[in-house]
Amino acid sequence: MTIGQTARAAGVGVETIRFYERQGFIDRPPKPLGGGYRRYPSATVERIRLLRQAQGLGFSLREAATLLDLGSRPDARAESIRNQAVQKLADVDRRLEELGAIRGALVELLQTCPREGPASCCSVWQALSQPAAHSPIEGNTTMPQHTRLAIEGMQCDGCVRVVQQALEREPGVQRCIVYLDNGQSEVTHDPDVVTPERLAETLLSTGYRATVVSD
Amino acid sequence: MTIGQTARAAGVGVETIRFYERQGFIDRPPKPLGGGYRRYPSATVERIRLLRQAQGLGFSLREAATLLDLGSRPDARAESIRNQAVQKLADVDRRLEELGAIRGALVELLQTCPREGPASCCSVWQALSQPAAHSPIEGNTTMPQHTRLAIEGMQCDGCVRVVQQALEREPGVQRCIVYLDNGQSEVTHDPDVVTPERLAETLLSTGYRATVVSD
DNA sequence: ATAAAGTCCGTACCGGGGTACGGAGTAAAC
DNA sequence: GTTTACTCCGTACCCCGGTACGGACTTTAT
Numbered sequence: 001m002t003i004g005q006t007a008r009a010a011g012v013g014v015e016t017i018r019f020y021e022r023q024g025f026i027d028r029p030p031k032p033l034g035g036g037y038r039r040y041p042s043a044t045v046e047r048i049r050l051l052r053q054a055q056g057l058g059f060s061l062r063e064a065a066t067l068l069d070l071g072s073r074p075d076a077r078a079e080s081i082r083n084q085a086v087q088k089l090a091d092v093d094r095r096l097e098e099l100g101a102i103r104g105a106l107v108e109l110l111q112t113c114p115r116e117g118p119a120s121c122c123s124v125w126q127a128l129s130q131p132a133a134h135s136p137i138e139g140n141t142t143m144p145q146h147t148r149l150a151i152e153g154m155q156c157d158g159c160v161r162v163v164q165q166a167l168e169r170e171p172g173v174q175r176c177i178v179y180l181d182n183g184q185s186e187v188t189h190d191p192d193v194v195t196p197e198r199l200a201e202t203l204l205s206t207g208y209r210a211t212v213v214s215d
Numbered sequence: 216m217t218i219g220q221t222a223r224a225a226g227v228g229v230e231t232i233r234f235y236e237r238q239g240f241i242d243r244p245p246k247p248l249g250g251g252y253r254r255y256p257s258a259t260v261e262r263i264r265l266l267r268q269a270q271g272l273g274f275s276l277r278e279a280a281t282l283l284d285l286g287s288r289p290d291a292r293a294e295s296i297r298n299q300a301v302q303k304l305a306d307v308d309r310r311l312e313e314l315g316a317i318r319g320a321l322v323e324l325l326q327t328c329p330r331e332g333p334a335s336c337c338s339v340w341q342a343l344s345q346p347a348a349h350s351p352i353e354g355n356t357t358m359p360q361h362t363r364l365a366i367e368g369m370q371c372d373g374c375v376r377v378v379q380q381a382l383e384r385e386p387g388v389q390r391c392i393v394y395l396d397n398g399q400s401e402v403t404h405d406p407d408v409v410t411p412e413r414l415a416e417t418l419l420s421t422g423y424r425a426t427v428v429s430d
Numbered sequence: 431a432t433a434a435a436g437t438c439c440g441t442a443c444c445g446g447g448g449t450a451c452g453g454a455g456t457a458a459a460c
Numbered sequence: 461g462t463t464t465a466c467t468c469c470g471t472a473c474c475c476c477g478g479t480a481c482g483g484a485c486t487t488t489a490t
Contacts, residue, residue, distance in 0.1 A: 002436075002437075002487095003436090003437070003438090004435095004436060004437075013478090013479080014436090014437085015478075015479060015480075016477090016478065016479085018438090018439090019477075019478055019479085020478095023477090024403060031438090035485095035486080036437095036486065036487080037436080037437055037438080037486070037487075038437085038438085053342070055477095056317075057317060057320055057321060057324075057339075057342070058314075058317040058321065060476075060477090061476080061477070061478095062383065062476095066391070066392060069392060069403075070392055071337075071340045076333065076340075077331070077332070077333065078328060078329055078330070078331060078332045078333065078337035078340070079330060079331060080394075081328075081337040081339050081340045082325065082328050082330065082337055082339060083372065084339075085321055085324060085325055085328075085339045086325065087376070088321060089318065089321045089322065089325065092314055092317055092318045092321065093318065095314055096311065096314050096315065096318060099273075099307055099310055099311050099314065100311065102271075102272060102273040102307055103304065103307045103308065103311060105272055106272060106273065106300055106303060106304045106307065107304065109272075109300060110297065110300055110301065110304065113293060113296075113297050113300075114293055115293070115294060115297065116292070116293060116294060117292070117293045118291065118292065118293065122286075122293035122296040122297055124272075124296050124297060124299075124300045125286050125293070125296050127268070127272070153373045153376070154373055155370070155371035155372070155373045155374075156370035156371040156373065156374065157370070158368045158369060158370045158371070158373075158374045158422070158423070159370075159371065159373045159374060159377070161368075161422050162374070162377055162421065162422040162423075165421075165422050195226075206377065206380075207373075207376050207377040207380045207381075208373070208377075217457095217466075217467070218466090218467065218468090219465090219466060219467075228448090228449080229466090229467085230448075230449060230450075231447090231448065231449090233468090233469090234447075234448055234449085235448095238447090246468090250455090250456080251456065251457080251467095252456070252457080252466080252467055252468080253467080253468085270447095275445095275446070275447090276446080276447070276448095277446090
């Protein structure tokens with residue numbers, strides 16, 4: 001099969017196949033020695049279909065490709081596949097929660113908004129003018145701030161080490177203590193250099209979801 | 216106020232302000248005639264805060280800017296603001312529905328998935344249909360390289376996630392699978408972009424000692 | 431034999447929301 | 461008066477999932 005036939009069979013565009021090849025999600029068959037067009041095995045069609053299926057379940061292409069490679073190994077176990085799905089479910093749940101919070105806020109604003117009148121009467125407009133709940137307004141003093149973070153997903157002291165390293169590497173962090181038993185961390189930092197939210201973001205990009213505990 | 220002071224007051228980075236200016240979301244004050252730094256009015260701080268607030272309600276920056284311009288006109292009516300919010304709510308509802316469908320599919324698959332056994336028993340895998348072993352046809356082009364790493368100190372699947380993220384973030388890495396049981400990882404990467412040794416260094420700086428396993 | 435269709439390959443671009451870098455100029459603090 | 465911090469400006473890059481273009485080539489259909 002040529003690339004065009006493969007694309008039609010898989011229900012995608014030719015450019016999409018080339019894109020997947022560039023990204024390494026599918027193998028690129030070699031060009032025939034005598035010259036001519038590349039020939040695609042029918043397995044490629046199947047693989048593309050599987051990638052799209054997994055995409056439909058919320059997986060990114062990279063995750064989908066990992067999943068397929070994971071499952072096509074001879075010693076593949078159900079647990080490893082299941083694990084990926086569980087992770088993805090948690091991911092989806094998190095996004096649902098975020099979106100639900102946004103929806104709740106919008107619904108509430110719309111309920112209290114009069115349908116007419118000047119813009120200043122509109123509750124949506126008023127909500128925008130409210131100061132942020134977490135505004136980092138600071139004086140000119142640079143007193144160290146103590147922040148407590150609740151960290152999800154730490155399960156062993158390897159995690160503790162990673163989390164501690166990530167926090168200490170952050171500019172503005174003076175010292176931090178990470179507890180495995182309650183999943184929390186106490187960070188001493190300069191609030192002018194790094195906000196608690198920034199610390200949480202740092203951990204998120206390291207792989208741990210963290211929230212600021214107000215005490 | 217200079218740009219840095221404005222950024223601190225608004226709780227964003229300097230680069231963010233410049234980005235907003237480039238995108239036309241905020242006005243860019245003219246440079247003083249005698250030369251020197253641009254001076255920002257305090258209204259800019261307010262505008263940035265409003266933009267971020269609207270972002271938090273689910274609006275894109277472009278929508279947020281439109282909303283602000285809409286509301287700050289003298290003849291602004293509550294209806295026009297309200298209308299934008301209603302549209303956004305519909306948008307949020309649509310995304311919630313899509314995400315809910317994905318969640319439903321995942322939950323159902325996980326319920327019927329046995330916790331052990333070969334991958335072929337896993338309902339998630341079955342949902343993706345047949346395996347169709349990814350045939351390793353090697354061409355003459357620079358094909359991705361498969362590297363196996365032995366990683367010390369991984370003790371839970373949180374570690375697995377961190378290691379996987381760290382590897383996938385490395386340029387040149389196409390995908391990787393991390394196994395908790397044998398402490399190894401299989402990485403597919405472009406050898407021209409990133410060497411196996413470089414991968415090990417990456418993990419070391421993440422907090423895990425890794426060695427390349429020759430197979 | 432020739433025209434139409436298909437392929438190859440590199441490269442650039444879309445939208446969304448920024449971050450990062452580097453060299454030069456400027457302002458402020460000590 | 462020197463050092464340090466800050467600003468200015470252009471440009472490039474990040475993720476994600478592709479789409480588009482253009483010139484040269486190859487295959488197929490008539």
